[in-house]
Amino acid sequence: MAAIATATLFLCSHAWAQCKTRAEPYPAWPEPKIVSALSVAQAKEIVAERTGLQTKWYGPTSGPKATTEPVTIAWVADQGYATYIGWGNGVRDAAKALGWKFLSFNTRGTVSGQLAALDQALAANVTAIITPADADALQKPIQEAVKRCIPVVGIHATAFPGPSPTLGLYDNIASSAAEIGESQAAYVIAMSNGTARDIHMVDNSFAIARFKARAATEPIKNCAGCKFLEMVNVPIADLAQRVGPATSGLLARFGDSWWMTTCCDDYYPYVAATLRAAGVPTDKVHLVGADAPPATYELIRKGEYEVASVPEPSTLFGYEAVDAIVHAMAGEPPANWVQPTFIRTKANIDQEGGKNNEFVPSNNFACHYLNIWKGANNPC
Numbered sequence: 001m002a003a004i005a006t007a008t009l010f011l012c013s014h015a016w017a018q019c020k021t022r023a024e025p026y027p028a029w030p031e032p033k034i035v036s037a038l039s040v041a042q043a044k045e046i047v048a049e050r051t052g053l054q055t056k057w058y059g060p061t062s063g064p065k066a067t068t069e070p071v072t073i074a075w076v077a078d079q080g081y082a083t084y085i086g087w088g089n090g091v092r093d094a095a096k097a098l099g100w101k102f103l104s105f106n107t108r109g110t111v112s113g114q115l116a117a118l119d120q121a122l123a124a125n126v127t128a129i130i131t132p133a134d135a136d137a138l139q140k141p142i143q144e145a146v147k148r149c150i151p152v153v154g155i156h157a158t159a160f161p162g163p164s165p166t167l168g169l170y171d172n173i174a175s176s177a178a179e180i181g182e183s184q185a186a187y188v189i190a191m192s193n194g195t196a197r198d199i200h201m202v203d204n205s206f207a208i209a210r211f212k213a214r215a216a217t218e219p220i221k222n223c224a225g226c227k228f229l230e231m232v233n234v235p236i237a238d239l240a241q242r243v244g245p246a247t248s249g250l251l252a253r254f255g256d257s258w259w260m261t262t263c264c265d266d267y268y269p270y271v272a273a274t275l276r277a278a279g280v281p282t283d284k285v286h287l288v289g290a291d292a293p294p295a296t297y298e299l300i301r302k303g304e305y306e307v308a309s310v311p312e313p314s315t316l317f318g319y320e321a322v323d324a325i326v327h328a329m330a331g332e333p334p335a336n337w338v339q340p341t342f343i344r345t346k347a348n349i350d351q352e353g354g355k356n357n358e359f360v361p362s363n364n365f366a367c368h369y370l371n372i373w374k375g376a377n378n379p380c
Helices: 002-018 040-050 082-097 111-123 135-147 177-191 207-221 236-254 265-277 294-302 315-329 365-374
Strands: 072-077 101-106 128-131 152-155 171-173 197-202 227-233 258-262 285-291 306-311
Touching: 040 177, 072 082, 072 111, 082 101, 082 315, 082 365, 101 111, 111 128, 111 135, 128 135, 128 315, 135 152, 152 315, 171 315, 177 207, 177 258, 177 285, 177 306, 197 207, 197 236, 207 227, 207 258, 227 236, 236 265, 258 265, 265 285, 265 294, 265 306, 285 294, 294 306, 315 365
Parallel strands: 072 101, 072 128, 128 152, 152 171, 197 227, 197 258, 258 285, 285 306
Antiparallel strands: none
């Protein structure tokens, strides 16, 4: 597969001179570094910082202007998944602000649907493609797009943020998996005052999940007063069948007083249901998650075991993806920055977009991007 990607990118590099838009990815960014240890004081500092309002803009303040020529952006995603809907809304809003055409192609949540939707986007002769689908499974249409000088930008389409030359992605929009795991570990260490007994639930079939697991558990393993109990592997495809029995097994082995971290919050409605059925008091088990889909907000609001989550930004990711397209059309590498993580708790549940069950930083990102794209200087 890598050989196909290399050959295609070689062809595109020779065709680049005849193309208006660059699709060939720039070199990948360095892999994020995992923090292996945190003191209780360090953990409390991280929690204090990352539970606060995100009013400050850390993103780009300069960059290429957006073209005024006709542009058509293809959004290729499962249109029934809440997280993707938020990202797609950001792509749509950013495109509309630039006067660009926005086309949406529904993948219906399957690989065959993703392949068909990408083929439809290519047939529509779009200017660029943005997708949250797993890039590794979609190499044929992605490499065809690159060959035709149509840049492909992923949102969580691979493990790490930045360009992915081997997968043909001009840019991949994502949070730092290392920082997500660090935030989870910091919360556990800080809120337990360095005494937590922790379990991590993961789907080992995903590289990004394995990486998050290391980032979330290494500081706890190296916390002198903490104890890491077990790594539990449950495939996401089997949540309904396997999380309940797995949780019952944990209660049998470790009792009803522990913390849990995880790669993604999809596990926790099933964990909470099992704990509730077993009569476990809600102040005995503490769940700390990641991604924060809408169901997470209800668990945290109601005090149903989940106490915190590290959410992914909603519409901001869509604006970041469109900015990558602006850079591609100017023949420049994407902006090298990643939005700082935010820890969602009951105390800040309605802040930073929380009233709508999503994470939308209050840093006026749309205003900052439009200033760059349009060469304006409006106050943000």
